[in-house]
Amino acid sequence: MEDDDIISGDEDAPRPHKKARYDNAKANGNGNNINGNAPTDADTEGPACQSCRRKKAKCSRKQPCSACVRYSVDCVYDDRRTKPGLRTGAVENLSQRVAALEHMFLGQGVLWQQVFSQLNIPVPSGAGISGASDGSSPSLQHAASNLKLALADLADAQPVGSQWPPPPSHQQQPQDTRHHPPTSAFPEDGTPLPPDDLIDALVDTYFFHMHIWIPMLHVHDFRARMSNPTERPRLRTIFHAVVSSCARFSDDPRLGDRETKARLARQHRQAVILESMETFSVENLQALIICAFDTIGSGRGPSSWSIVGSMTRTVEQLQLSVEDEDQPPTSKVLIKRMHFLPPCRNWGEHEERRRVFWNTFLLDRFCSIATGWNFSLTSADVRRRLPCEGALWEAGEPLQTPTPYFGVADQSGTSTASLPAARPEGEAQDSLGGFAYCIEATESLSLVTTFFLQQSVDVTRPQEVQLWLLKFKQLDLRMVQWKLFLPEQWREACALNRDGVLDPNLTLAHISHNTAVVLLHQGIAYPLPEWQAAGLRLPSGSSSETCLAAATETAIIAQKFLQGSTYLIAPQFTFCLFICGRMLLAHAIYHSIPLAPAFDSLLHSLVEMSRRWNGPDDASDNLASKFARRLVRAREQGHGALDLRQAVYSDDPGVPAETQPVTMYAPKYAAAELDQDTSPDSMSLAFPPLPVSFYHQSSRGPTAAPSPGMPFDPAHTNDFEDLSAFLDFSFLPNQRISMFSGQTEK
Structure with missing residues (x-):
């Protein structure tokens, strides 16, 4: 009766299915189930948990089962019969798969748009698919075939993943840079x-x-x-x-x-x-x-x-x-x-x-x-x-005799500092090449600028003038000795190296040497009225002749060098040509004579150097083009164009000369003074057409005019006549400058 009570119990109560089948089997009087088969473990142990039934996984039918323990989910047993229809989670699974497909198609669309833009294939606008029904299928097939061929060529030319350079970032930068500084130009x-x-x-x-x-x-x-x-x-x-x-x-x-x-x-x-x-x-x-x-x-x-x-x-x-x-x-030092x-x-x-x-x-x-x-x-x-020498270095064999030491200058900016000793004649010169001589010539150019042009002198005091002239003689003798001490085969700028061409560094050495001569002699060649009124007889004619010869030879050397080369030219080379061109302008204005033909040669050389520096099909500004433009503007504008306040490394065209009436003799700025409104990239050259040292008594403003000529004082005549011995020019211009011999000209 207990079994009958269980079977015929309250119909509102839940009815365990497996238990009923088991009880019915017992009621049939044998060990078979309803279908007549022997009962399985699942029949005897009860139903699987909800999680295993949802995943269709084998359930151990324990509490909790092994599968739920493995996946850390709640193990719930429910004896109710599962209603027909979609299982739990099926809709969520389908939604996730549809979303993944949607994102994939969107990404593919972006990629194909980039491919179309690279291949110059117009992307259809509007209803793209409906266009096929309007008779556009042939053009679409043609575009598809072109795309297939282009992608095949791209795959053959370059493996996947090797495209370079990476595309630039198109992320929009914030407008307010005060609170949002720009990010780095390249990734971390x-x-x-x-x-x-x-x-x-x-x-x-x-x-x-x-x-x-x-x-x-x-x-x-x-x-x-x-x-x-x-x-x-x-x-x-x-x-x-x-x-x-x-x-x-x-x-x-x-x-x-x-x-x-x-x-x-x-x-x-x-x-x-x-x-x-x-x-x-x-x-x-x-x-x-x-x-x-x-x-x-x-x-x-x-x-x-x-x-x-x-x-x-x-x-x-x-x-x-x-x-x-x-x-x-290290054994003799404490740290x-x-x-x-x-x-x-x-x-x-x-x-x-x-x-x-x-x-x-x-x-x-x-x-x-x-x-x-x-x-x-x-x-x-x-x-x-x-x-x-470069060939010895490339050979890799150690030198039998090491190269000589080279003495460099002491701390710059001191008037009492002594000049470094020059290299003795014939000391291990066989192992030196053009690069070593370029170092020596560049140091001479630096010495002229540092120990001569940047030192102020009061022309009314004979003692200061005497020290200044003594420094002039020391530098002049040093440069004459540099040329005389060169090996005989390198004394002329036309000398060819082992490859049968002009050595670039040796050519730059000769150019730098001539530029140093120009900077040293231009102050005496084109003196101020105050200097002339002091009573000192300056050999302006000899210095002027030296400057003109140096600039002319520089123009010839540069022209010949460019004719025999195709590579770019060093910035120092263009700098030297600009200094010589500026001196030729000062020479023509000072003597009221036509501009020397060497000026046009220097200008053409600067234009060619500018073209080589940029590479093909590039008209951007560079150092040579800025120098050339300044020389052209100076020739067109005359006196006012010699105002060197305009920065060499700036695109600022400068203030027109008509608004700033100055003469070529006036200093445009002191060496340590710059305009307050100049940009950080606005640096002028260190020296004007005449040395800063002549302008001790002039006003120090950037637009200062020269001070009026000093009255002649006979009391100082004897003092300055004694100083004339310091300017005893015993060297001819061709002994001071590097020249291009005509022996190799064709």
Whole structure:
């Protein structure tokens, strides 16, 4: 009766299905189920839990079951019969799958839009699908076939994932930059480099265009390191610098158009600067030298002054300013210096580090000459031998006789400082090349600017004039000796090197030497009225003849050099041509004579240098084009155009000369004074057409006119007559300047 009570119980109560089947089986009097089969474990143990039934998984029928324990879900048993229809979670699963498909199609649409835009295929607007019913199916099929062919060509030309450069970010920058500073120009993981084959091609371009002016990479060893998978990552910073400086010369389509190349150059230059600030290494310093050289030549000199200043400090910290044998022994010091560099492995690496220092030295001197600032590398920190001839370095054989030491100047800006000793005649000259002579000539140019043009003198005091003239004679004799002490085969600027062409660094040495002569003699060649009224008989005619001869020979040397070369020209070269061209303008105005023909030659050379610097199909401004434009404007405007307040590295056309009536004799600014409204990129050259030293008594404003002529005082006549002996010109102009001989002219 108990079974009957269970079966015929209250119909409102839940009715366990499995139990009923089990009870019915017992009522049938055998062990079979309703279907006549033997009962299974599931029949005897009861139904599975809800989670296992939903997943159609095997349930252990425990509390909780093993599946629910594994998936950390609630294990719930329900004896009710499941109603027919969709199971729980099926709708959610289908919704997620539909959403995934929708996102996939949307993403594909964006990608196809980019592909269509690259292939110049018009994207249909409006009801795109309905267009097929209007008879546009043939054009659609034609576009599809073109797309298939283009994608096949793209797959053959470049593997997937190697596209370079990465597309520029189109994220919108916030408008209010005061509270939302702009993000970095490149991602946190660094600026990606181009593919290796493109890097190798740009390195070839670098060795052709720039290596000759900043010879600090051993060509054979550098290429060997590039081929070594272990060494190549260490050259990453140099590769960034090469991309920054040489991308404009490449016609590889992967580099994009001119605007894309300019953007890439800026990004890779920033990568070099950041990496060099993070770590110290010779490779990082070499990369900075490349970037500074390129930035100066591009007419953005002030952008590189901080780079050069950092480089000069770095070479001292890396102990590259002193020869290894001159390093103080660590056993005799109380505090040992930090060492960042490992010892050199061979003589070639010694010479490479020596050349890294001298390239930094040249950039430091150029910054000092062009801005009037004190140079950073002085005799207190420097004790270095000159670099050897380039062919000897490439051969890799150690020198039997080391190159001589070169004495650099002491702290600049002091009138009592003595000049550094010149290199003795014949001292190990057989191992010196054009790069070493360029260093010597550049130091002479720096000495004229620092120890002569920047020193003020009161022309009413014979003692100051005597010191000034003594310094003049010392510098004049030093430059005459430099030319006389050159090896006989290098004394003329027409000398050819082993390759049968004009050596670029030796040519730059002769150009820099002539420019130093011009700057030294122009103050005496074109004296102020105050100077003439002082009673001192100046050999203005001899100095004027020397300046004119130096500028003329410079124009000839530059013209011949450009005719025999196709690579770009160093910024110092263009600087020297500008100084000579400006002197020719002053010469014509002072003597009221027509402008010398050499001026047009200098101008044409600057235009050609500007064209080479930019690369093909690029008319952007650079240092040479700015110099050429200033000379053209000076020739057109006359006296007022000699106002040098306009910055050399600025696009500002300057104030018209009509609004500022000044004469060519007036100083436009003092060396340490700049206009307050000039921009940070607005730096003028350090010297006006005449030295600052003549303007001690003139007003120091930027538009100051010359002070009126001093009355003649017979009391000072004897004093100044005694000083005339300091200006006894015993050298002819051709003994002072470097000349281009006509022996090799064709």
